[in-house]
Amino acid sequence: EAGVAQSPRYKIIEKRQSVAFWCNPISGHATLYWYQQILGQGPKLLIQFQNNGVVDDSQLPKDRFSAERLKGVDSTLKIQPAKLEDSAVYLCASRGPGLAGDTRTYEQYFGPGTRLTVT
Amino acid sequence: QKEVEQNSGPLSVPEGAIASLNCTYSDRGSQSFFWYRQYSGKSPELIMSIYSNGDKEDGRFTAQLNKASQYVSLLIRDSQPSDSATYLCAVRDLYSSASKIIFGSGTRLSIRP
Numbered sequence: 672e673a674g675v676a677q678s679p680r681y682k683i684i685e686k687r688q689s690v691a692f693w694c695n696p697i698s699g700h701a702t703l704y705w706y707q708q709i710l711g712q713g714p715k716l717l718i719q720f721q722n723n724g725v726v727d728d729s730q731l732p733k734d735r736f737s738a739e740r741l742k743g744v745d746s747t748l749k750i751q752p753a754k755l756e757d758s759a760v761y762l763c764a765s766r767g768p769g770l771a772g773d774t775r776t777y778e779q780y781f782g783p784g785t786r787l788t789v790t
Numbered sequence: 791q792k793e794v795e796q797n798s799g800p801l802s803v804p805e806g807a808i809a810s811l812n813c814t815y816s817d818r819g820s821q822s823f824f825w826y827r828q829y830s831g832k833s834p835e836l837i838m839s840i841y842s843n844g845d846k847e848d849g850r851f852t853a854q855l856n857k858a859s860q861y862v863s864l865l866i867r868d869s870q871p872s873d874s875a876t877y878l879c880a881v882r883d884l885y886s887s888a889s890k891i892i893f894g895s896g897t898r899l900s901i902r903p
Contacts, residue, residue, distance in 0.1 A: 711798075711895070712895050712896075713794075713878055713880075713893030713894050713895045713896055714834065714878075714893050715893075716890055716891070719890065727890060760833075762833055762834070773841075774884060774889070775821050775822045775841040775882075775884065776822070776839070776841065777822070777882070777889065778824070778836055778839055779824075779836070779880075779891060780836060781826075781833040781834050781835070782833060783832070783833050784832075784833045
């Protein structure tokens, strides 16, 4: 089974420029997440999709970040304009269906991430 | 604010010994608990999940959960140099509408030969 795919793997941009990241979840996974992980910290959830609808975007800086998942499969995350503090690894994850009848068993799998450096 | 706390380390353990990693969480409604391993420059990899009080073993790994004490731990037996990584504890509260996972900041583990 193929894992979560992300591209690009690395990106260097100057502040005030824009950047976009792409994610393709594990086949059949309806739930998709974007996380930001700053060096030395745990991943922080930016946005969660269920199919093509947003479930949680409470920690997404909406003045500069946007995300979409138009057909309920691939997703893109965009930053415009970028700031120095946006330098981080952006991780996409998808969630499996779990064991039948037990929602505790939902497990989340990460893609390789995109390392963004803003100069 | 729901929190997941871990000692940042580094935790240094001799090869062949048992490494013990600990995690506490603030939300009593938490139902699912996960341990992820993250090598430097790589993304987190799920290694253990536990949902009920007690122990769960998988190979050299044992996860322990005590909901009354709001405490979850990971034991690694016969530690190997390849176990050197950051270990992230993650907790999910099923009662939130988004069923969001909260991650700790991780414990850096170093296995010395």
